Amino acid sequence: MQQPQQAKNAWRVLFLLFLANMFNFFDRTIPAIIIEPLRMEWGLSDFQLGLGGTVFTVVYALAGIQLGRMADLGSRKKIMGWGLVAWSGFTALTGAAWNFWSFLLIRMGVGIGEASYAPAANSLLGDLFPAHRRARAMGIFMLGLPLGLLLAFFTVGAMVDAFGSWRAPFYIAAVPGLILAIFIFLIREPARGAAEAVRSTNQVPVANPVRKIFAVRTFWWLTLAGLAYNFASYACNSFMVPMLQRYYHMPLQDAAVATGVIVGVTGLIGLTTGGWIADKVHQRWATGRLMFGAISMLISAIATGYALLAGEIAIGVFVAVFSVGWLFSYNYFTSVYTAIQDVIEPRLRATAVALFFAGLYLFGGGMGPVVVGLLSDHYAEAARVAAGAAEMNEVFKAQGLHDAMVLIPVALLLAMAALLVAARGFVADSKRMEAAMASEQQDELEGAASPAA
Numbered sequence: 001m002q003q004p005q006q007a008k009n010a011w012r013v014l015f016l017l018f019l020a021n022m023f024n025f026f027d028r029t030i031p032a033i034i035i036e037p038l039r040m041e042w043g044l045s046d047f048q049l050g051l052g053g054t055v056f057t058v059v060y061a062l063a064g065i066q067l068g069r070m071a072d073l074g075s076r077k078k079i080m081g082w083g084l085v086a087w088s089g090f091t092a093l094t095g096a097a098w099n100f101w102s103f104l105l106i107r108m109g110v111g112i113g114e115a116s117y118a119p120a121a122n123s124l125l126g127d128l129f130p131a132h133r134r135a136r137a138m139g140i141f142m143l144g145l146p147l148g149l150l151l152a153f154f155t156v157g158a159m160v161d162a163f164g165s166w167r168a169p170f171y172i173a174a175v176p177g178l179i180l181a182i183f184i185f186l187i188r189e190p191a192r193g194a195a196e197a198v199r200s201t202n203q204v205p206v207a208n209p210v211r212k213i214f215a216v217r218t219f220w221w222l223t224l225a226g227l228a229y230n231f232a233s234y235a236c237n238s239f240m241v242p243m244l245q246r247y248y249h250m251p252l253q254d255a256a257v258a259t260g261v262i263v264g265v266t267g268l269i270g271l272t273t274g275g276w277i278a279d280k281v282h283q284r285w286a287t288g289r290l291m292f293g294a295i296s297m298l299i300s301a302i303a304t305g306y307a308l309l310a311g312e313i314a315i316g317v318f319v320a321v322f323s324v325g326w327l328f329s330y331n332y333f334t335s336v337y338t339a340i341q342d343v344i345e346p347r348l349r350a351t352a353v354a355l356f357f358a359g360l361y362l363f364g365g366g367m368g369p370v371v372v373g374l375l376s377d378h379y380a381e382a383a384r385v386a387a388g389a390a391e392m393n394e395v396f397k398a399q400g401l402h403d404a405m406v407l408i409p410v411a412l413l414l415a416m417a418a419l420l421v422a423a424r425g426f427v428a429d430s431k432r433m434e435a436a437m438a439s440e441q442q443d444e445l446e447g448a449a450s451p452a453a
Contacts, residue, residue: 010128013187014137017121020084020184021144022151023177024114027091028056029152030173031107033256034166035242041166042100046239046380046401050373053238054366055104059111061361068119068354069209072347076120081184083116088177095170118357123350126341127190139275142333146267149237153260157253213352218343218429221422222336223359225415229297229332230364231371232411236326237263238369239376239401246398248315258315262323270330278334286430290423293335297416300329305409308402329412335419343429368411375404 031038035049071079090109097103121141129137159169213219240262244255274296281288303325307318344352380400384392 025148050369053369064115071120071350087113092174150264225418227364235368266327296331
């Protein structure tokens, strides 16, 4: 049981982690909002626009593996703090990009900086909160995602209008991140495994860490679920604003605010209520969190699929129905992230999260924008040919992008299937992790007693 002072420190650190997470998602969301001005200025295709998001996520994934291992071996607050300085600096530099290729290179720098954060932060959360409170803590931490999106979608369009340039938001976004880095450096870190019911004081690095992590079958299926979910999430976040602009003829600011409602407001509700529900069902059924996540993915797929397949429905109906689906999709975070903590031992958690994110971003988030962008160009060309038009125009581009986004509900259904399979092996893998820690603790006690004998 946590002591009062430990509990206070846990909530203070959680608040700082939440703030950093919010600015993390704010900074990475800006390009998705200024897509249309960018496309017009540099004459880009949807494939190129999708490639911008893919380059960021691939670099993020690859850098995260090494940075995650460093977080398991060294100071997590230093890794997060310097990462925050790096991604804030590169975010400011993005505003100075002079062409598409310079834009891509600078966003790679942002990706490396942001890759430092999630593995170290997730590892800290596992040591700050016991198992029965982790889903709620994770829900609060992940509120940074919808709040970061909400802040971005509600303010970036206004910044562009106020300053007359898509570059201004990048300069403004860097300031709070640099200030917050100072407070991250001052965090008081808990010992690894401090919140476990069975606690080991062994801090020796684990031999063959990657092999041990991938030996956990549940981890494989959680990664596949995350891959599918991230495909849907990054496709939605990358192309919802331009889709609303083209297909529903909305101005930039209105499209950004509508997207903020879809992916931001829903997250505030989904993560707060979802974390509470996930903890409750976990206390009653061992596989409760994962089954809750699977049911949520099904509801999300049905609602988002209907909104996209219904055709030219009223914009208010589209936003309302798609928002309901996206609200349920947020239960993925409180179900899957906490399940990883339950099957991976504390000394391997940052590495596990880094490997988990590598899969998510390389084959999920990295593929979502570029595949949807490529499919959008294909469908737009097919619409042009079907109409017998000699030249491409915005009507065909609108139809192409709208049709390509049907991949979102398809990916959510795949996430549901992977969570159902993960639930089948979860209990056994969780018990194996607890048994291994108990055995390690027993060995330590015997080793400490042997000199006295």
